[in-house]
Amino acid sequence: MDRIQFDFNNAMTMMVGDHGFSAQEIAAASGMLKNAIDALKTKPLGFRKLPKGQAAVVDDIIETAASIRKDYDTFVVLGIGGSALGPIAVEQALTDGQDGMKLIVEDNVDPERLARVFGSLDLKKTIFNVITKSGRTSETMSQMMYAANAIEKAGFALKDHMIATTDEKNGELVKIAQKEDLKSFVIPADVGGRFSELTPVGLLPAAVCGHDIRAMLEGAAYMDELCMRETENPAALYALLHVLGMKKGLNLSVMLPYADSLKFMSDWYAQLWAESLGKRYGNDGSEVYAGQTPVKSLGVTDQHSQIQLYTEGPFDKIVTFLKVDKFRNDLEIPKALTYIDAISFLGGKTFGQLLEAERSATEYALCKAGRPNITIALSQVSAYTVGALLYFFEMATAYAGEMLGINAFDQPGVEEGKVATFALMGKAGFEEKKAELNARPEKDAALIME
Ligand code: PA5
Numbered sequence: 001m002d003r004i005q006f007d008f009n010n011a012m013t014m015m016v017g018d019h020g021f022s023a024q025e026i027a028a029a030s031g032m033l034k035n036a037i038d039a040l041k042t043k044p045l046g047f048r049k050l051p052k053g054q055a056a057v058v059d060d061i062i063e064t065a066a067s068i069r070k071d072y073d074t075f076v077v078l079g080i081g082g083s084a085l086g087p088i089a090v091e092q093a094l095t096d097g098q099d100g101m102k103l104i105v106e107d108n109v110d111p112e113r114l115a116r117v118f119g120s121l122d123l124k125k126t127i128f129n130v131i132t133k134s135g136r137t138s139e140t141m142s143q144m145m146y147a148a149n150a151i152e153k154a155g156f157a158l159k160d161h162m163i164a165t166t167d168e169k170n171g172e173l174v175k176i177a178q179k180e181d182l183k184s185f186v187i188p189a190d191v192g193g194r195f196s197e198l199t200p201v202g203l204l205p206a207a208v209c210g211h212d213i214r215a216m217l218e219g220a221a222y223m224d225e226l227c228m229r230e231t232e233n234p235a236a237l238y239a240l241l242h243v244l245g246m247k248k249g250l251n252l253s254v255m256l257p258y259a260d261s262l263k264f265m266s267d268w269y270a271q272l273w274a275e276s277l278g279k280r281y282g283n284d285g286s287e288v289y290a291g292q293t294p295v296k297s298l299g300v301t302d303q304h305s306q307i308q309l310y311t312e313g314p315f316d317k318i319v320t321f322l323k324v325d326k327f328r329n330d331l332e333i334p335k336a337l338t339y340i341d342a343i344s345f346l347g348g349k350t351f352g353q354l355l356e357a358e359r360s361a362t363e364y365a366l367c368k369a370g371r372p373n374i375t376i377a378l379s380q381v382s383a384y385t386v387g388a389l390l391y392f393f394e395m396a397t398a399y400a401g402e403m404l405g406i407n408a409f410d411q412p413g414v415e416e417g418k419v420a421t422f423a424l425m426g427k428a429g430f431e432e433k434k435a436e437l438n439a440r441p442e443k444d445a446a447l448i449m450e
Contacts, residue, residue, distance in 0.1 A: 002219070002384045004392070006234040007375040010367050011241050011318070017370045019250075019315045021241060033240050036402035037233060040395075046190030047394055050198040051221035051387075057185070058213060061200055064163075064183065065207035069101055072127045075208045076117075077105040078143040079131035079201075081414070082193025083165075085271050086390070087131075087205040089264040090197070090216075093386045096328070099210045109139045114146065123154045129163045131201050133193045135171015138421050144173075158182070165200050192409050194272045197390050206383075216387030223388040227395040235392055238374065239399035242318060245372070246292050246404075250318045253292045254310065257322035258299035258359040261381045265322065266296035269393055276397045276408040283405050290404045300358040307362055311369040319366060319373040322389075323359060326380045327352040 013020040040048075068075065077087050084107035091103045106117060128147045132140040144162075151161045164177035165185040177184045185200030196202070198220055203213045227235035242253060253273055255266040278291035295317070297306055310317060333354070335347035346354070366373050376392075378385040401408025423433035 001379075002382050003379045004223075004385055004388050005377045006238070007377065008237060008241065010363065011372040011374055015367050016372050019370045020372045021244060025244060026240070029240055029244060032243075032403050033233075033236055034230075036239065036399045037228070037230060037236055039402045040398055041228065044190070045398060046188050046192075047195040047198070047398075048224060049188075050191070051217045051224055051391065054199075057200060058203065058217070061185070061203050061207050061213065065204065068127055068208050069210070072125050073100060074102045074104065074121060074126040075205060076121070076126060076128045076147070077103070077107075077131055077205055078128055078140055078147060079105070080107050080137060080139045081271060081275075082196050083131035083133065083137075083140065083201055085194075085264070085268040086197030086202040089268040090202055090206050090211065090386060090390075091209055092264045093261045093381050094206070094211045094383060095209065101209050103205055103209050105205075106143055107139075109142055114143070118146070118150060121150075123151060123156060123161065127161050127163065129165060129204060130173060131165040131187075132171065132173055133167055133187045133196065133201075134418075135166045135173035137418060138425065141172065144176075163204070165204065192411075194275055195394055195409070197268070198387065212383040215383035216390075219382075219384035219387030219389075220391035222384075223391040223395070227392065235395035236399045238320075238392075238396040239403055241372070241374070242292060242396075243400055243403040245318045246290070249316055250372070251292055252295050252317040254295040254297050254317050254319040255322070256297045256299055256302070256319055256362075258355055259322065259324045259327070259381060260298070262322050262324070263298050265389065266294075266298070268390070270294035270296050272393055272397050273400075275411050275414060277400055277404060277406065278413070279404075279406040280412075281406070283407060288404070288406060290406050299362065300355060303358060303362055307365070310371060311365050315370070317371065319371065321359060321363060321373060321375040323356070323375055323377040324381055325377055327355075328380060 009015055011021055013022045077084060084105050087103070088105045088107070091105075104117060106114065128144075130140060130144045130147075147162065148158055151158055158180045159182055162180070162182050163184070164173050164182045166173040166177070166187060167189060168174070168186045174184070176182070185204060187196055187199050187201055191199055198217065203216070206216065207213045227233055242250075255269050257263060257265055273292065273294045280287060280289055282288040282290070299321070310319060330350045330352040332348065332350050333346045335344070338344060338347070363373060363375065376389070378389065397408055419430065419433055420437060423430040423437055426434075
């Protein structure tokens, strides 16, 4: 049976000294912890309905995925942010490289990359999934226009090569989907972009790539039970340690998976944690400037890049290790080049053992240097544990929002950038914003050098 274990020992003073958390400190915050758990019990949070509440949608996704797998070999997601990072993270986690279906997630508008990607596609065997909650994000709309043009030029019907995933009513994509008769999936109105991986946003790409989306949802449902407990609630404790940490200068949350399959979990977590908690205003309208900067890292690669800073730099980080107990494939390090004694200790061990030894050594080094850290161990990377892990971080983020007294579910800073892009690109109705941008102070030429 797959499972996830949460180990908070190394966050405590008994393991890391003064920069950790004392039992008294945690006890003093028990009221905050309880209030947050009570709040989540009563708030109708959209993402909490997903593990058990979308049986008909899941049936539709599985049926659609099966027919896509028959007719196409490339599935291209056009989307950005919460409409892209989850599909990337899940595919990286679950792929074994053997499936015939290729997933491409086009989450940028870099013209060089777009040209390269489109140049490599056999459009006859390609289907695009346009994903946008708002239905109007410039990046996604422009990519969709490019794809639609390419499909039409190739003489194919748009409806045979494009699927829309968007809000039921709002935005431009729903209008296009209706006009073009595109197969469509709905992102529930009460689930925001970065909390939407377990909606059709993430479930369709995962199912198309052959992954067991029912198992992902079962993992999430199991995690929902754990994360609603009154005591021994891992998501609430994770949030509490991070929020208490923010108050004492731990301004960085480092995500450090020791498995390549979990590499892009860090990217997905970075958006979730940054965009949800980085807020100027508290719920009472006061200025709070809350947040904690997520740092994406990878073991063992970054042991030779960032770990020096983590062990000897400023005391401003809390590190989360993602550990995998059993790799789906492990390789033995052969007993080769035996004439050199100094490397013979490696022969006969596995690469999985070496990776875990490196992780354990880094954990030890961090503790010795007085750096608080947490370990989340997955028995193995599977659809079930990945669904559970995604859901765990969503719950932890919701708890942290409660504890910080901010709205974790909006993103005014992102919206500002989207609106400014509309203005700069000349969208009708955004003339006032354009004038505001034009009124910026002139740049000083002396500060620009060549
Ligand atoms: O979490 C969010 O709401 C955002 O990061 C969005 O996912 C991102 O801006 C893309 O928005 P949309 O899905 O509306 O195109």
